[in-house]
Amino acid sequence: MANPPRGRTRAKGARASLRVDPIACDGVGICSHVAPDLITTDPWGYPVIRAVPVSGRRASQARAAVRACPHRALFLSGKQE
Amino acid sequence: MTAQLRLVEAAEPDEDGLLPQPVHYFGESGTALTELQPQSLAAHRRRFGPRPRCASPAAASGLIDRLAEAALCGRGGAHFPTAVKWRTARSSDATQTVAANGAEGEPLSRKDTALLELRPHLVLDGLVCAAETIGAHRAVVWLHQDNHVARVAVARALAERQFHERELPIDIKVAPTGYLSGESSAVANAILGGPAVPTFRRPASASGAASHRAVLVQNVETLARAALLAYGGLGTTTSLLSVAVPTGIVVLEMSSASTVGDAVRAVLGGARTHAVLVGGYGGSWLPWHRASDMALHEPAWQVRGMSMGAGILHPLSSDRCGLARAAEIAAYLAGQSARQCGPCVFGLAAIADALQALADVGRNRRRRYRQVSDLAELVAIVTGRGACHHPDGAARMAATALETFAPDVQAHLRGGCRHSTYRSGRHG
Numbered sequence: 001m002a003n004p005p006r007g008r009t010r011a012k013g014a015r016a017s018l019r020v021d022p023i024a025c026d027g028v029g030i031c032s033h034v035a036p037d038l039i040t041t042d043p044w045g046y047p048v049i050r051a052v053p054v055s056g057r058r059a060s061q062a063r064a065a066v067r068a069c070p071h072r073a074l075f076l077s078g079k080q081e
Numbered sequence: 082m083t084a085q086l087r088l089v090e091a092a093e094p095d096e097d098g099l100l101p102q103p104v105h106y107f108g109e110s111g112t113a114l115t116e117l118q119p120q121s122l123a124a125h126r127r128r129f130g131p132r133p134r135c136a137s138p139a140a141a142s143g144l145i146d147r148l149a150e151a152a153l154c155g156r157g158g159a160h161f162p163t164a165v166k167w168r169t170a171r172s173s174d175a176t177q178t179v180a181a182n183g184a185e186g187e188p189l190s191r192k193d194t195a196l197l198e199l200r201p202h203l204v205l206d207g208l209v210c211a212a213e214t215i216g217a218h219r220a221v222v223w224l225h226q227d228n229h230v231a232r233v234a235v236a237r238a239l240a241e242r243q244f245h246e247r248e249l250p251i252d253i254k255v256a257p258t259g260y261l262s263g264e265s266s267a268v269a270n271a272i273l274g275g276p277a278v279p280t281f282r283r284p285a286s287a288s289g290a291a292s293h294r295a296v297l298v299q300n301v302e303t304l305a306r307a308a309l310l311a312y313g314g315l316g317t318t319t320s321l322l323s324v325a326v327p328t329g330i331v332v333l334e335m336s337s338a339s340t341v342g343d344a345v346r347a348v349l350g351g352a353r354t355h356a357v358l359v360g361g362y363g364g365s366w367l368p369w370h371r372a373s374d375m376a377l378h379e380p381a382w383q384v385r386g387m388s389m390g391a392g393i394l395h396p397l398s399s400d401r402c403g404l405a406r407a408a409e410i411a412a413y414l415a416g417q418s419a420r421q422c423g424p425c426v427f428g429l430a431a432i433a434d435a436l437q438a439l440a441d442v443g444r445n446r447r448r449r450y451r452q453v454s455d456l457a458e459l460v461a462i463v464t465g466r467g468a469c470h471h472p473d474g475a476a477r478m479a480a481t482a483l484e485t486f487a488p489d490v491q492a493h494l495r496g497g498c499r500h501s502t503y504r505s506g507r508h509g
Contacts, residue, residue, distance in 0.1 A: 021281045021283060021468070022281060022421070022422035022423070022424065022425075022466060022467055022468050023280070023281045023421045023422055023468050024281070025422070025423060026423070027423045042424060042428075042462050042466075043427075043431075043462070044423055044424070044427040044428075045423075046423040046424050046427075046466070048462070048466075075283060077283075077284050
């Protein structure tokens with residue numbers, strides 16, 4: 001764990017950030033397959049969102065992850081491109 | 082008896098204070114041993130005069146400015162600037178309710194109960210001033226359902242006020258007893274008709290943000306200090322502390338210039354202490370030599386990345402093993418999770434198991450070596466991953482226990498313990 005995983009903090013320099021509502025999240029895990037550059041999972045299968053800028057390829061991954069979540073637990077916050 | 086006499090002598094009656102004497106709560110449920118009587122409305126009015134009216138725009142902004150000048154911050158644990166909170170609530174049409182939060186989830190805290198029991202009118206004055214200032218139409222006192230002492234005291238105080246004060250009606254609302262039912266988003270959610278569990282606020286969702294703003298939740302000590310400021314007093318030069326002692330919890334008021342050592346000596350005399358848990362179960366362990374000279378002044382802790390939380394000190398006597406105590410606390414915190422967020426449900430249980438493995442002496446050594454690195458990793462994984470700060474507090478307690486009790490970790494790995502009662506069992 002190089003970076004402390006912080007699902008709620010906004011990535012530095014990013015215009016939008018991908019966040020997870022930890023109450024809605026049930027650890028389904030589809031998001032980490034859809035957005036491997038942005039999301040890893042913890043030992044129990046819950047998503048850990050990497051503190052990296054959400055732009056370019058990552059932005060399309062982020063949108064796909066938001067759509068893929070069956071619990072609607074993921075969302076983009078802040079200014080989007 | 083001698084201990085009690087010493088307690089009484091230790092305190093100087095202070096004109097601007099909240100509690101002129103320490104109050105000793107015995108045992109788990111806690112009957113208070115004190116010479117202090119609940120202050121009647123008549124006595125309260127004799128001391129302070131009529132309650133300041135805050136409804137006019139000039140009075141409201143004047144009070145908010147005083148709160149800002151005095152740098153009053155929330156005494157429930159989060160230390161958020163009160164003036165900022167009130168100003169936001171005042172400018173928002175959404176805020177209709179003010180809640181005086183007296184539900185102390187923290188098992189080692191009794192200051193809010195002491196205040197409601199002995200100085201209820203100061204808290205209620207603060208509550209009414211808050212409601213007038215922000216233009217709320219409803220005021221609520223939020224309590225744990227089994228806190229009969231506070232409930233009776235508040236009910237009696239409200240009955241007195243009913244005939245003598247012209248102010249908005251105040252309701253008592255009760256929460257199921259639990260660590261998290263006093264968490265502010267849980268209080269707001271319950272007052273709006275939901276369950277008393279923490280909620281997650283999505284910044285994008287307008288409805289979620291509005292419901293969060295609909296209730297101004299303020300700790301009862303914060304309200305009492307706001308009332309002192311409204312009366313033209315000082316308000317923020319002291320703070321209420323709860324100090325855990327073997328027989329229960331002592332609530333006392335200390336100047337912010339005094340130190341942790343002063344507070345612990347005031348209640349425990351010269352008893353040998355090797356570490357202190359500062360800020361309650363979700364707080365930080367510190368070795369005694371580092372803690373004792375720290376001032377009881379929140380900014381001094383925050384620059385070191387720590388907090389006094391709701392003003393709780395848990396000194397650990399030299400015969401008790403810190404790892405055993407930390408493991409007990411971690412198990413308690415894991416059990417108190419609201420069970421809404423996965424990282425909290427699974428992470429806190431894993432942290433509690435890892436700490437227990439370190440606390441046990443004479444088991445599988447290799448397994449325990451692994452626990453040290455596991456524990457550090459678990460702390461990193463859990464921190465910041467819940468809807469509320471419950472997992473963060475548990476992780477902080479575990480991480481600081483590892484640092485503070487590093488010599489004990491080594492001793493346990495070698496198969497011994499440096500403390501006579503390493504299996505501590507229940508303590509006070």
